Amino acid sequence: EAGVTQFPSHSVIEKGQTVTLRCDPISGHDNLYWYRRVMGKEIKFLLHFVKESKQDESGMPNNRFLAERTGGTYSTLKVQPAELEDSGVYFCASSQVMGYSPLHFGNGTRLTVT
Amino acid sequence: TQLLEQSPQFLSIQEGENLTVYCNSSSVFSSLQWYRQEPGEGPVLLVTVVTGGEVKKLKRLTFQFGDARKDSSLHITAAQPGDTGLYLCAVVYSSASKIIFGSGTRLSIRP
Incomplete structure (x- = not known):
């Protein structure tokens, strides 16, 4: 099966610009998660979709971040306007059963805000 | 303070x-789950432990879940350069909606 794919792999933008990250989960996986690792810190949970619904978005840093999952398939994470502290690696993961089956991660998008 | x-x-x-590593x-x-992450890639699941005191082996890697289910260890025997990577533990949290990660142990094996 095809794994979780993320696009782009790298993005360099200026402060104040907008960036949209995309995640295509493994086909059939209803659960989709976004995580972020900021330099030197642990991987932090951002939010969790079950199909097209947001199950838990308690990790979203602020209202500059907007995640969507149209039709319960792929997901996008938009940052608008980007700030310097948004730099980091954004990971997407998917799983079959909420919380109890393994997370399958994509390779991440490295976002650099200058 | 961190959960893990x-x-x-x-x-x-x-x-x-x-x-x-602990x-x-x-x-x-x-x-509790253990993942390994290599540069430029996402974490990959190694094992899930469920029962207190449980021990699971994956070739040279031995995972143990504490009796009280509060802690876990990963033991590697005869480490190889291919074992190099970031080892992460993770737990299901908050009504099974979140999976929370520890900060990781970065392991380097010198040939």
């Missing part, structure tokens, strides 16, 4: 040596 504390943060040892918490969990 991993130690050591960094470990560099010679090929062939043994090592143990994942500790003051909370009790129904299960």
